[in-house]
Amino acid sequence: MTAQPAERSSTRTFPDWLIIATLGCGGIVVSLEKTAVVPLLPEYPRIFGVTTDDVSWMVTVTLLSAAVATPIVSRLADMYGKRRMLLVAMVLMVTGAFTASIGGTFTWALVGRGLQGAGGAVIPVGISILRDALPQKKIAGAVSLMSASFGIGSALGLPLAGLVYERLGWQATFWMVGVIGVLLIAAVAVFVPVSEVRTPAPFDYAGAILLSAGMTALLLAITKGGVWGWTSYPVLGLLAAAAVAFALWFPAELRNGQPLVDLRTSARRPVLLTNIGAVLVGFSMYANMLVTTQQLQMSRETGYGFGLSVLAAGLTMIPSGLAMVAAAPVSARITNTYGAKVTMVTGCAVMAAGYLWRVLFVATVPEVIIGAVIVSVGTAVSMAAMPTIIMSNVPLTDTAAANGVNTLLRSVGTSTCSAAVAAILASVTVTINGTVFPDLDAFRTVFVLAGFAAIAATGVSCLIPRSRRREATHPDLHAAPGQEQPQRADRKRELLVQGRMLSAQDGQPVGKGTVTVMDSEGRPVDWDRADEDGRYSVVLPGDGRYVLVANQVQWRPAAEVLSFPGSSLHHNITFRHRLALAGTIRHKGQPVSGALVLLVRPGGETSAAARSDASGRYELTLPGAGTYILTIVEPDGRRTHSRRVALPAPDAVIDVELGDREPHTGLRI
Structure with a gap:
């Protein structure tokens, strides 16, 4: 893009x-x-x-x-x-x-x-x-x-x-x-x-082929079912083909940053x-x-x-x-x-x-x-x-x-x-x-x-919830609450702001996050979901001051205030703090150095591993929300301590006391 x-x-x-x-x-x-x-x-x-x-x-x-x-x-x-x-x-x-x-x-x-x-x-x-x-x-x-x-x-x-x-x-x-x-x-x-409101990107050929195949098979079965017979082999075959095409299409679209x-x-x-x-x-x-x-x-x-x-x-x-x-x-x-x-x-x-x-x-x-x-x-x-x-x-x-x-x-x-x-x-x-x-x-x-x-x-x-964003278009940022929006000829031009979400640590792209823009009164203006390379595009209704909030599951959210004119129309968002699971390991109140800390999914997959430092502190990259098994292996490698923990998305702190066979864990958010 x-x-x-x-x-x-x-x-x-x-x-x-x-x-x-x-x-x-x-x-x-x-x-x-x-x-x-x-x-x-x-x-x-x-x-x-x-x-x-x-x-x-x-x-x-x-x-x-x-x-x-x-x-x-x-x-x-x-x-x-x-x-x-x-x-x-x-x-x-x-x-x-x-x-x-x-x-x-x-x-x-x-x-x-x-x-x-x-x-x-x-x-x-x-x-x-x-x-x-x-x-x-x-x-x-x-x-x-x-x-x-x-x-x-x-x-x-x-x-x-x-x-x-x-x-x-x-x-x-x-x-x-x-x-x-x-x-x-x-x-x-x-x-x-x-209209210049556009975001060129690589076309999703696989998604197009699978969706076309699935819809063609499904609609052909529906329209011809009465003629060919709903239990006939052609109709059943078409329905099966549609099911297979959609079964492949859904995960393919979820993996694609620009589906x-x-x-x-x-x-x-x-x-x-x-x-x-x-x-x-x-x-x-x-x-x-x-x-x-x-x-x-x-x-x-x-x-x-x-x-x-x-x-x-x-x-x-x-x-x-x-x-x-x-x-x-x-x-x-x-x-x-x-x-x-x-x-x-x-x-x-x-x-x-x-x-x-x-x-x-x-x-x-x-x-x-x-x-x-x-x-x-x-x-x-x-x-x-x-x-x-x-x-x-x-x-x-x-x-x-x-x-x-x-x-x-x-x-x-x-x-x-x-x-x-x-x-x-x-x-x-x-x-x-x-x-x-x-x-x-x-x-x-x-x-x-x-x-x-x-x-x-x-x-x-x-059951449809009401949208807080003004319907069909953006709210007018230059009108007072309750004031009618002026004619288009009197309005500012829409602005297309594009950029990337990047890591402050190494400058690498941070993909698959979301960017939300609100006006100075807190009203939603637009939002976008960044692709795997961190690219995003949002449309603003004109000059003015906006609040931009970016979120990605592995980073602390980033928020900025942008003013137009003044801010560049190509704006990169920088994430400075990666979310982590951290804590301190102690034994009878004293820090334990060199303990192996493992975070394992119930299905057996190891999500993260680290060792405690001289102060007993450890830090793991915070995985997504879910249930995990936190395992502590003592420095001598002989005793282990495990407990099932439920992690939400924000930063988590789990302190572990090794005084008991089963460790006492406290989850602080």
Whole structure:
């Protein structure tokens, strides 16, 4: 990791609304390309001369490529530039659209759909750009709209694709996405500013390969389980392969100082619970989109269907898309007033209420539309809160990667929902005049299952602790408590401070510690976890005075006050005192010289050894917290004394009296 420009330019050539509109449209197009093929799935077997099972790969291949591309592109965005990687993802998406339309065959359509999966990274990277580019008070609304774009594009994609197909043919559905994508690429290049908040580092190829293999095997098993059979050898083999890949991936990521996914950060309670909620919300959201049009298209012969055409059923989803747009400012207001946690709880609860409506009211088209709208509003509100919670609890140099993981887990939820819906609708059926239809109870079962997922997401959201750091961005250091943050044009520029953690004794790097920065009032600003070479990066909101606290398990913490301007933007942190286990060995009150002191783990591994000096004093490098066996061998080598001791992380002092066969030990911290 090398030092980058320490400031991100605050000059704004274009207004904020133009940046928000450009990135929001990018998110809508990504969701649009994912759902544009859904209305045409019944037509593709005739168009391409393939089987229905073959056609399902039009959806599956995009899902798999998105699962691979999203975490990789998001991590590269943090390392080498967010706008750069956003453009890369959009170029791949557009290339895929033109490849599918020009190729004209099923094989080329699959290749194009695979390339389009790279667009999955547009939303998480776009959200991270919004955090860097906008004033704090506008971030919540912009992030809400960007998050809601995932559902907006999906809701609008169904009727739009059907209309374009009927008028212009199947190739036009791909041309439509490609042309809009080209226009958005130009808009991003012109209107979206470059962020210098980046920390280049060696790319984690092993982590990327293992995560890609694990996610591909897992999602392929989930999406194809209903077709191939859940107990079939291919599905069981894929599940076993996923288990092996993840079993190798987890320890590899924990050992890597610059991992593709920081598992220690992901295990922090706010991040972990938000990601669990993402899976549940993704499941609950997708049931609404999958089932609504199917329910409306069911034949009137079933007694509950409405017999709508593909286009008419798709048009009924437009109110849901518009409702999600309208919900964005509402969720932003809730976040700015009460915090993102309350926003997520509210959204998940509204989703649960929507599914209760959907179970009870199924007699008319308006009732179905109202239920879908309620669920969509809850979806928009809950999904808007997730990126804010994530960005408030991860280092600001890792926001794109963290949002990428959150987006990936939403996809796990949607994939699981797709498999569950297909299984339920195929198993709970009714036969009318020789034709098999899903029974009304099948749809109600899906709604109940999705409602329980929403209730579970509500419960998980309630457990998310509030972040002390100002959500989505840093606190303004130049405003008095309670004072509104000034417009971005009046603020100082953000500062990227980088350096290394070093030992004062020999100047060697001290790796795998943490660096926390607070303002002069004690409010958290940013933090980072140093790699194995001690390199760290933190983002400061501007000039001012900051308190920097560094911690590493084998050293006493180091704290400094930095003032900008004045302090260098490349700042090394020096640890001066190594933590030690020390004490004095005595016999009947007299110091014992030359005694051998051993610290052994219960499993038999020797952690440290030393001999007492002329004053009876010994000193051992303090190991990590845990239970150990402290053994004293007297100078003549004949008598030993052992005792089990529990060591916490700080400096420990254990004095030993050899007057008894079993030594008396005192632990003083």
